[in-house]
Amino acid sequence: MKITVDEPKCVSGGQCVLAAPEVFDQRDEDGVVILLNDAPEASLHEQVREAAAICPAAAITLQES
16 A cells, blocks of 8 residues: 655644554644655555545545555
């Protein structure tokens, strides 16, 4: 799995951080998503899929391997 985020689309909802805190974080100053790991291990894939699905701005794109 390869993850990309579109920072300008991010609305700082934080849903991705709640769903997959090992993969996503937020900037302190504005809450915009920070991608911590663009190729997470398989055990995190389901959490990442959930994060992408619930992102209110659809700012997370997944490329499945």
